[in-house]
Amino acid sequence: MAVDVPILAEPARRRRRFRVRSPKTLAITLTLLLIFVFFGIFGPALAPEDPYAQDLIGRIQPPVFDGGSWDHPLGTDHFGRDYLSRLMHGARISLLAIALIIPLATLIGSVLGLLAGWFGGWTGRTIGALVDYQLALPGILVAVFLASIWGPSLVNVVIVLVFGLWATWARIVRGETLALREREFVIAAQTIGATNLRVMVRHILPSLINAIVILATLNIATVIIAEAALSFLGVGVEQDTISWGAMTAQGRDLLRTAWWLVTVPGIAIISVSLVVNLFGDWLRDFLDPQLRNVR
C-alpha cells in the first residue's frame, strides 16, 4: 500500500514543549475549545449586529486597535458590515462542517479499515486500491467538479472532505487489526465459534476505540482549514454563507487598504486549529502514546 510508511516511534523520554502538560494548561485549552463551540452554537444569537446589514457610509472602518471605534471592535468590511458579527457567524459553519464530516469519515474509514485488516485477501486489496484512488484524486479537484455540477454548497464540502479523509482511519485501523488478528484473545474468540462480525465488533473494535477517537480529534483542524480553503476558492459553502474562508476571499482585493479583512479570519482559523491540535496531542499522549507520528 502506498502509505505503508513504517511508523518510527520517538524515544519515550523527550522534552515536551508546546504541549499540554499540566491540569492548568489542559483547563485553559478546554476552556478555549468550549468558547469556540459556544460561539459556533450561540454566535449568531449573541452577535452585536446583523452580519448582513450593510452601511455604505461606514464601510472599511478599521478595528478598534487600529484607530477604529468600539461600535465595530473588528472594523467593517467593504459593505460596512460589522466584522465581529460576521466572524461570530462564521464559527457556525466551521463547527457544522466538523459535526458532519468527522463522524461520517470516522465511521466509513473505521469500517473499511476493519474489513481490510480482518479479511485481508481480495477485500484488503480492493480497499487498498480505494485508498490509492483517494490519494490520487485530489479532493480539491472533486470539489471543483461538484461545485460546477450543483454550485457551491455545504453538501459538496461534506462529500469532498469525507472522501478525502476516510483513508486516514482506514490505514491505521487496518494496521492495528492486522496486529490484533494474531493475538490470543482474538484467536480464542474464534476458537469458541464467534462469528466474524462478533469478533470484529466485540473483540477487536474495543481495542481500537482509543486510536479512532484520537484520529478524529487530530483531524478536526484539517476539516476547519480545508473548509476554509474550499470556500476561499469559491467551491466551498454557498456564496452568501458566512465562512472564515469566504471572508478571506472577499477581503483579498482590499489587502492593501484594509488589512484586517484578510488577517482577522485567518487568525480565527489558526487559533481554533492550534487549540484543537493541542487538545488532540494531549488526548493522544493520555490515551495512547504509541500513536505518535501517525500523521
Add this chain to the structure above:
Amino acid sequence: MNTQLAYAAVARFLRGVAVVFLVVTSVFILSRATGDPISYLAPIETTSEQIEEYKDQLGLNDPLIVQYGRFLAETAQLDFGTSFRAHVPAIDVVTERIVATVMLGVAALLFAFAVGVPMGVVAAVRRGGVVDVIARLFALLGQAVPNFWLGLMLILFLAVNFDFFPTGGRSGVGSIILPAITLGSFPAAAVMRFTRSSMLDTLQQDYIRTARAKGLRERAVILKHALRNSMLAVVTLLGLQVGYILSGSVVVETVFAWPGLGFLIIQSIKAIDYPVVQAAVIMTSTWIIFVNFVVDVSYTFLDPRIRTGVS
C-alpha cells in the same frame, strides 16, 4: 527472493493501472453529470434541431456505454477534445501549463527540504535546544496555518513593500519565491518532523556508537552515518508530498495568479471548459499514481529490511 520482489512490483504496478482506470471512470461519470456543454455554449437563438445536430456530431446522443467506451479509447490516446476556450486540443493547453506547475512544485520541495532537513537534524542532535524549540513551534504552526492565508500575508508584508517580489503572475526570478515558500512550508514542517524523529531513532543505533568509538569526528558521525540512514524514511515522504503539492498548487496558484495547472483548472471550471478540466484532472492524477508507485517500489529496493514485509 528476487522473483518475489518482481512479483510484488508487478502487482503494485497493476494496482496503479487499476486506480488510473477508476480515476478516468469517475471523471467520465462526473463530467456527464455536469450536464451537456451544448446548452451553455450554443448561442441563445440556436434552434432545438440545431442543438440535436450538434449533439449528434459530438456523439452525446449515443448510449452512455458507447460514450464511455469512446471516452476510454480517446483518453488512452491522450485525445481529450478541443478546448472550448482556446480552440486548440485540450491536451496542448494542459501541457503548456505543466512546466509552470513543475517549476513551482520543485521550488517548493527544494524549499521544504532545504529548511526541513537541516532543522530536523539540528533539532534531533541538540534536543531541547533553541532550534528544537523553534522546530516544534514550526511543526505546530504548520498544521494550523492555512496556505492561502500564509500566501496573502506574504503578499501583504513582502510584496507590497519590496518590488523584488511581484504580488502575482510569473515574471522574473523573484516571482517564484513567495509562491514556493507558501506551497513549501507545510511539506517543510512534515519533512522536519520526519527527519527529527528518524534521526533520533538512528542516533540510538549501535553502529553510531561504533562510529564514535572508532574516533570519527561528531560531524562525520552525524552527516555520514546518521543522516544517510535517516534519509531513507524521509524519501518515502516525498511520494506523499507530491500529492499535496499538486492539490496545494490549486490554492497557491490562485492566490499568486501563477500560470500553472491548478490556476488553469479553476479558470477552466469557471469558463465551463470541460475538455481542459478533464485533461488536467486525468494527467494530474496519473502523475500522482505513478510517483506513488515509483516511491513504493524504490523504497522496497532501497531497504532490504522491509522486503519481507511485501505482501
